[in-house]
Amino acid sequence: MKKAHLLLLSLLFTSLLKAQSTTGSTYFFNGNLNENSGGPVLTQTLACNAATGTFGTETITTATGTCGTTPANTFRFNDGGGFTILIK
Numbered sequence: 001m002k003k004a005h006l007l008l009l010s011l012l013f014t015s016l017l018k019a020q021s022t023t024g025s026t027y028f029f030n031g032n033l034n035e036n037s038g039g040p041v042l043t044q045t046l047a048c049n050a051a052t053g054t055f056g057t058e059t060i061t062t063a064t065g066t067c068g069t070t071p072a073n074t075f076r077f078n079d080g081g082g083f084t085i086l087i088k
Helices: 002-020
Strands: 042-046 054-062 063-076 083-084
Touching: none
Parallel strands: none
Antiparallel strands: 042 083, 054 063
16 A cells, blocks of 8 residues: 555656646747747737738837846737737
């Protein structure tokens, strides 16, 4: 019985470690919706007659001020636009 509990605990611990080790995706919006390291590609989703979004460069400003000193690549959504990501 003790071995069964130890095995179950070991399997649970291993599965928790695998769940914690997933990495995020990075997107630079450099004229495409590809992930920086070959991960999942974003797909633009349009609803409510939304027009397709556009790529551009802009100075990023947050509640704490300007982010960096040079413009960054951006994606401009239109009303009703969004992204879909397929994670395998």
